[in-house]
Amino acid sequence: MACVVKISQEKIEKIARENPDLTHKFIKQLLVAQQEIGNGDVDTFSFSKK
Numbered sequence: 001m002a003c004v005v006k007i008s009q010e011k012i013e014k015i016a017r018e019n020p021d022l023t024h025k026f027i028k029q030l031l032v033a034q035q036e037i038g039n040g041d042v043d044t045f046s047f048s049k050k
Contacts, residue, residue, distance in 0.1 A: 007028055007031045007032065007035075011031065012024055012027050012028055012031070015027050015031075
């Protein structure tokens, strides 16, 4: 299920200034993932043993 996530440009820019080695795209994806975890929009994943 897709969810709408709002990330402020100011937050992305602040993180980018503090971490110049990270791209804006990566920072945005990271923030979206954190919000999805917080919203419970993720499933548990486990590696299966063969």
